[in-house]
Amino acid sequence: MPAVGARRWVIADGYIPEWSQGPAPEFSSHEAACILNAGADPASVRLTVFFEDRDPVEFALRVPACRTLHQRLGDLTDPEPIPPGLGYSYVVDSDVPVVVQHTRLDSRQAANAVTTTIAYPAREEEDA
Amino acid sequence: MPAVGARRWVIADGYIPEWSQGPAPEFSSHEAACILNAGADPASVRLTVFFEDRDPVEFALRVPACRTLHQRLGDLTDPEPIPPGLGYSYVVDSDVPVVVQHTRLDSRQAANAVTTTIAYPAREEEDA
Amino acid sequence: MPAVGARRWVIADGYIPEWSQGPAPEFSSHEAACILNAGADPASVRLTVFFEDRDPVEFALRVPACRTLHQRLGDLTDPEPIPPGLGYSYVVDSDVPVVVQHTRLDSRQAANAVTTTIAYPAREEEDA
Amino acid sequence: MPAVGARRWVIADGYIPEWSQGPAPEFSSHEAACILNAGADPASVRLTVFFEDRDPVEFALRVPACRTLHQRLGDLTDPEPIPPGLGYSYVVDSDVPVVVQHTRLDSRQAANAVTTTIAYPAREEEDA
Numbered sequence: 144m145p146a147v148g149a150r151r152w153v154i155a156d157g158y159i160p161e162w163s164q165g166p167a168p169e170f171s172s173h174e175a176a177c178i179l180n181a182g183a184d185p186a187s188v189r190l191t192v193f194f195e196d197r198d199p200v201e202f203a204l205r206v207p208a209c210r211t212l213h214q215r216l217g218d219l220t221d222p223e224p225i226p227p228g229l230g231y232s233y234v235v236d237s238d239v240p241v242v243v244q245h246t247r248l249d250s251r252q253a254a255n256a257v258t259t260t261i262a263y264p265a266r267e268e269e270d271a
Numbered sequence: 272m273p274a275v276g277a278r279r280w281v282i283a284d285g286y287i288p289e290w291s292q293g294p295a296p297e298f299s300s301h302e303a304a305c306i307l308n309a310g311a312d313p314a315s316v317r318l319t320v321f322f323e324d325r326d327p328v329e330f331a332l333r334v335p336a337c338r339t340l341h342q343r344l345g346d347l348t349d350p351e352p353i354p355p356g357l358g359y360s361y362v363v364d365s366d367v368p369v370v371v372q373h374t375r376l377d378s379r380q381a382a383n384a385v386t387t388t389i390a391y392p393a394r395e396e397e398d399a
Numbered sequence: 400m401p402a403v404g405a406r407r408w409v410i411a412d413g414y415i416p417e418w419s420q421g422p423a424p425e426f427s428s429h430e431a432a433c434i435l436n437a438g439a440d441p442a443s444v445r446l447t448v449f450f451e452d453r454d455p456v457e458f459a460l461r462v463p464a465c466r467t468l469h470q471r472l473g474d475l476t477d478p479e480p481i482p483p484g485l486g487y488s489y490v491v492d493s494d495v496p497v498v499v500q501h502t503r504l505d506s507r508q509a510a511n512a513v514t515t516t517i518a519y520p521a522r523e524e525e526d527a
Numbered sequence: 528m529p530a531v532g533a534r535r536w537v538i539a540d541g542y543i544p545e546w547s548q549g550p551a552p553e554f555s556s557h558e559a560a561c562i563l564n565a566g567a568d569p570a571s572v573r574l575t576v577f578f579e580d581r582d583p584v585e586f587a588l589r590v591p592a593c594r595t596l597h598q599r600l601g602d603l604t605d606p607e608p609i610p611p612g613l614g615y616s617y618v619v620d621s622d623v624p625v626v627v628q629h630t631r632l633d634s635r636q637a638a639n640a641v642t643t644t645i646a647y648p649a650r651e652e653e654d655a
Contacts, residue, residue, distance in 0.1 A: 144319060144327075147281060147362060147393045153531060155595065155628035156561035156643055161553070165380060169289070169356075177284035179321055179360035191528060193563055193595045199528075211283065211321045213358035228553075230597035232563035232626070234531060242360070242391050244283035247641065252549060254382035254510050254638035257375065259284055261391045263626050263645045265531045272447060272455075275409060275490060275521045293508060297417070297484075305412035307449055307488035339411065339449045341486035370488070370519050372411035382510035382638050385503065387412055389519045400575060400583075403537060403618060403649045421636060425545070425612075433540035435577055435616035467539065467577045469614035498616070498647050500539035510638035513631065515540055517647045 144209070146182025152235040152243035152262035157192070159217050159227040160249045170250045174216045176235065179242045180206040186237045192225060193232045200225075206241065235262065272337070274310025280363040280371035280390035285320070287345045287355040291378045298378045302344045304363065307370045308334040314365045320353055321360045328353075334369065363390065400465070402438025408491040408499035408518035413448070415473050415483040419506045426506045430472045432491065435498045436462040442493045448481055449488045456481075462497065491518065528593070530566025536619040536627035536646035541576070543601050543611040544633045554634045558600045560619065563626045564590040570621045576609055577616045584609075590625065619646065 160172035180186040188204040202219050206212045216225055216233075225231060235243050243262040248255055288300035308314040316332040330347050334340045344353055344361075353359060363371050371390040376383055416428035436442040444460040458475050462468045472481055472489075481487060491499050499518040504511055544556035564570040572588040586603050590596045600609055600617075609615060619627050627646040632639055 144362065147279065148391065151531065153563060153565075153626040155563040155626045155645070156559065156597065156630045158597070169379070175284065175358075177358065177360065179281060179283040179362075181281075181319075181321060181360075181362055191565075193565060193593060195595055195597065199593055209321060209327055211323055211358060211360035213284065213286070213323065230559075230561065230595060232561065232565075232595035234528065234563075234565055242281040242283045242393075244388065244391075246284045246386070247643070249639065249641055250380075251553070252634075252638040254380040255377065255384050256512070256639050256641040257377055257384040257386045258514070258630070258641045258643045259375070259386045260388050260516070260628065260644050261283070263532065263628075263648065264391065265626075272490065275407065276519065297507070303412065303486075305486065305488065307409060307411040307490075309409075309447075309449060309488075309490055337449060337455055339451055339486060339488035341412065341414070341451065370409040370411045370521075372516070372519075374412045374514070378508075382508040383505065383512050384640070385505055385512040385514045386642070387503070387514045388516050388644070389411070392519065400618065403535065404647065425635070431540065431614075433614065433616065435537060435539040435618075437537075437575075437577060437616075437618055465577065465583055467579055467614060467616035469540065469542070469579065498537040498539045498649075500644065500647075502540045502642070506636075510636040511633065511640050513633055513640040513642045515631070515642045516644050517539070520647065 144181045146240040148240040148242035149264035150237050151265040153265055154245040154262050155232045157231040157233055160251050161228040163250045165250050172250045174247045175213050177213045177244045178206050179211045182239055183208050184239050186239045186241050189236045191234045195230055272309045274368040276368040276370035277392035278365050279393040281393055282373040282390050283360045285359040285361055288377045288379050289356040293378050300378045302375045304342045305372045306334050306340045310367055311336050312367050314367045314369050317364045319362045323358055400437045402496040404496040404498035405520035406493050407521040409521055410501040410518050411488045413487040416505045416507050417484040421506050428506045430503045432470045433500045434462050434468045438495055439464050440495050442495045442497050445492045447490045451486055528565045530624040532624040532626035533648040534621050535649040537649055538629040538646050539616045541615040544635050545612040547634045549634050556634045558631045559597050561597045561628045562590050563595045566623055567592050568623050570623045570625050573620045575618045579614055
């Protein structure tokens with residue numbers, strides 16, 4: 144299959160819940176950036192994470208050809224972890240077209256809550 | 272009504288929960304690909320499912336003219352079932368325009384959680 | 400404000416839960432089509448509802464200028480109600496640009512579940 | 528990073544739940560407009576809130592350069608608060624490109640429910 148999607152994606156509402164109920168890892172509160180690379184070349188991906196009161200931080204990921212990556216954002220540690228309990232946003236830049244969807248599982252209360260959205264695919268003509 | 276939508280759609284976050292609580296089939300944990308074919312011709316649809324650690328698998332579906340199909344992804348068996356508890360993504364290709372929306376019902380805990388998103392409509396000029 | 404949005408929108412996953420828990424009307428299971436008409440002219444809106452095994456049904460709505468309408472889909476009765484417990488899809492056609500978002504509140508279990516998505520804005524060049 | 532996104536965004540389904548369960552502020556029922564300003568210039572933002580039975584109300588916000596803002600809509604007070612328990616919609620206008628995502632946390636019952644969607648990015652050619 145040819146590569147499909149866009150090279151830049153944006154999620155504006157990131158928030159890693161601070162605690163969990165139920166057995167790990169299935170019910171651990173988390174957020175995941177799900178990235179599909181449907182094409183024949185591996186994707187080098189940069190995540191730029193924005194905060195309300197500090198400078199952005201960049202993370203590097205890699206998605207093999209014809210594979211998906213479900214990356215839990217709380218598992219990122221290099222160069223530093225994303226703090227739970229704080230609002231953030233992130234921009235995904237890839238060197239080949241990919242598709243990005245963001246999901247939060249919140250198990251802070253007795254029953255979990257789940258929410259997802261396809262990220263916003265930024266197009267060149269919309270950038271300043 | 273003329274056909275409406277796009278011929279290629281993408282969902283990056285697929286995950287079939289591994290168990291359920293509450294009476295079946297209403298509260299069975301599941302994911303559904305909901306496909307509207309508003310036009311006058313039947314739609315031949317191919318689902319290509321991508322995984323993190325294995326090659327993609329293809330499934331064939333058909334949506335009659337002027338009908339919707341709410342396809343539970345865990346019900347697909349030909350050529351093989353999608354394993355629950357694993358992250359996946361999928362691409363929908365149709366020979367006529369359709370609209371695709373993806374929904375997950377997770378009833379692994381005492382109260383169910385539901386999440387939905389319109390899929391990403393891939394456009395020709397975005398492909399590599 | 401000038402009118403904003405598109406004249407055709409699509410939701411592929413409609414499903415009105417069959418029962419509810421908790422006090423009505425806040426916790427009644429329901430689905431709502433939320434339609435913003437930001438412009439200076441009233442909107443005449445047609446909802447075409449598609450099913451899996453029967454012909455489509457049309458409903459007429461009206462959204463005043465500079466107003467929003469949060470229409471519970473289970474409240475529609477003319478020409479006939481949408482049956483709960485069945486999968487459906489719908490297309491929204493408006494004579495002026497509007498924006499459509501679809502929300503489901505499912506209170507069939509002890510705690511409610513909520514999910515929402517912006518509808519798919521159909522563009523002319525994508526239609527067959 | 529250059530600015531990314533669009534200058535106008537729309538959410539059609541706003542509804543601030545009327546009460547909450549669990550400790551504040553984490554489990555207070557709320558809706559948030561999450562706005563990413565990835566660019567090098569601060570964003571002056573206007574929120575125009577539409578109702579079902581009254582005239583629109585405007586609010587002013589500011590998002591610094593390279594920052595995100597997670598604005599709880601129930602915290603707005605100038606010129607007047609958005610009443611809980613009422614359906615509303617809103618349009619976001621920014622003088623520089625931003626990305627907007629809307630999230631509702633509903634903790635009126637024993638377990639919270641969460642839902643989110645990327646807002647609708649209005650493009651010039653779609654306006655009337």
